Amino acid sequence: MKYKTCVSIAEQTPAKTKKRLKIALSKSDYVEVRFDFLRSDQIPETLELIKKDLNRIVCTLRPKNEGGKFSGNEKERIAIIKLIAEYNPFLLDIEFNTLKRNATLTNYLKSTKTKLLVSWHDFKKTPSSAELKKKITLMSKYSSNVKIVSTAKSTDDSTRMLELYSKKGKNNLIAFAMGDYGRISRILCLYLGSPYTYVSLGKAIAPGQFSVDEVKKIINLKK
Numbered sequence: 001m002k003y004k005t006c007v008s009i010a011e012q013t014p015a016k017t018k019k020r021l022k023i024a025l026s027k028s029d030y031v032e033v034r035f036d037f038l039r040s041d042q043i044p045e046t047l048e049l050i051k052k053d054l055n056r057i058v059c060t061l062r063p064k065n066e067g068g069k070f071s072g073n074e075k076e077r078i079a080i081i082k083l084i085a086e087y088n089p090f091l092l093d094i095e096f097n098t099l100k101r102n103a104t105l106t107n108y109l110k111s112t113k114t115k116l117l118v119s120w121h122d123f124k125k126t127p128s129s130a131e132l133k134k135k136i137t138l139m140s141k142y143s144s145n146v147k148i149v150s151t152a153k154s155t156d157d158s159t160r161m162l163e164l165y166s167k168k169g170k171n172n173l174i175a176f177a178m179g180d181y182g183r184i185s186r187i188l189c190l191y192l193g194s195p196y197t198y199v200s201l202g203k204a205i206a207p208g209q210f211s212v213d214e215v216k217k218i219i220n221l222k223k
């Protein structure tokens with residue numbers, strides 16, 4: 001069993017994105033490009049620059065109300081999401097709330113056979129097991145790739161996220177917790193069936209993220 005990583009890249013220019021991407025791909029199975037850190041008008045150029053590697057890239061355009069940096073309006077965001085979909089990336093990360101609100105977009109992405117990663121985050125807490133399970137059921141309607149991320153304030157919160165793997169069924173589930181108490185879940189999720197874990201190239205872009213080198217050292221302990 002190979003435990004896989006996905007380096008999150010959040011750069012502010014197309015050239016820097018390309019440069020970091022090269023380093024990230026040399027160290028990691030997958031890379032997430034956080035397009036919301038770029039200006040909207042730089043995104044088409046960035047896509048052109050990185051298109052040959054998109055089969056290993058998770059594309060994310062996170063709005064501000066979901067913890068992201070995208071500063072344009074929702075109409076503009078949807079147009080860019082559609083543009084990204086045209087490049088047929090490894091995965092297109094779309095918030096559960098976006099799909100729920102926008103049936104037209106959901107149908108469009110279905111018609112283009114875009115591989116979706118449906119995501120949901122709680123930046124403040126870890127909901128109850130019942131709430132989390134309900135959320136996963138609803139999210140699974142949109143894709144078999146489901147990512148649910150909470151914020152742990154205790155070890156118990158972290159464990160509750162990991163318990164979700166026991167009922168994961170056929171889903172490609174990614175479930176872990178952010179924050180210091182969640183750090184352990186970023187490693188253990190791999191051993192419970194997560195297709196990969198999010199890491200940084202050095203500077204964490206989310207609370208509790210390890211660097212790719214740190215995670216590789218841990219994974220390699222068991223060889």
Ligand SMILES: O=C1C[C@@](O)(C(=O)O)C[C@@H](O)[C@@H]1O
Nearest residue numbers: 008060149178198206207209
């Ligand atoms: O959903 C996630 C996970 C993440 O928030 C993390 O905690 O590592 C990092 C984000 O870039 C990514 O989209």
